[in-house]
Amino acid sequence: MKPSPVYRRRPRVDPSKLSIDQLTGDENVTVVNRNTGKRITGAKAPTLRNLQDWLIRNPGFDVDAKWAHIVHKAVSIYTSHSCRTRTNKFGLHS
Numbered sequence: 001m002k003p004s005p006v007y008r009r010r011p012r013v014d015p016s017k018l019s020i021d022q023l024t025g026d027e028n029v030t031v032v033n034r035n036t037g038k039r040i041t042g043a044k045a046p047t048l049r050n051l052q053d054w055l056i057r058n059p060g061f062d063v064d065a066k067w068a069h070i071v072h073k074a075v076s077i078y079t080s081h082s083c084r085t086r087t088n089k090f091g092l093h094s
Helices: 051-057 065-078
Strands: 031-033 061-063
Touching: 051 061, 061 065
Parallel strands: none
Antiparallel strands: 031 061
16 A cells, blocks of 8 residues: 655745845745734735735734844835834834
8 A cells, every 4th residue: 555645834934044135026924913913924925026015905914023124125126115014022123
C-alpha cells in the first residue's frame, strides 16, 4: 500500500527577513482590526501592491507592526501616499 502524501502549508513570509529588493508586490501583508485586534493573514490579507487601496476601503484596519518597516519603504515604490501602520504595545513601530 502506498503511503498517503503529506500536504504541508506554504511557509509564511517573515517580514523581518525581507529586503526591499526582494519584494514583488504580491506578498500578503498582515492587517489588524483596530477595534477587535483580529488579524487577517495569508491569502485573505491584502497584497502589498493593493494595500493602500484596501486600507482606504477598510478604515478600521491598520498594518501589523511586524510589517511596518517593509510597508513604509514599499509604499513609496507602489504609491505616493503614506500608509497606516499599527504600533506595538509600547507605542513604537517594530
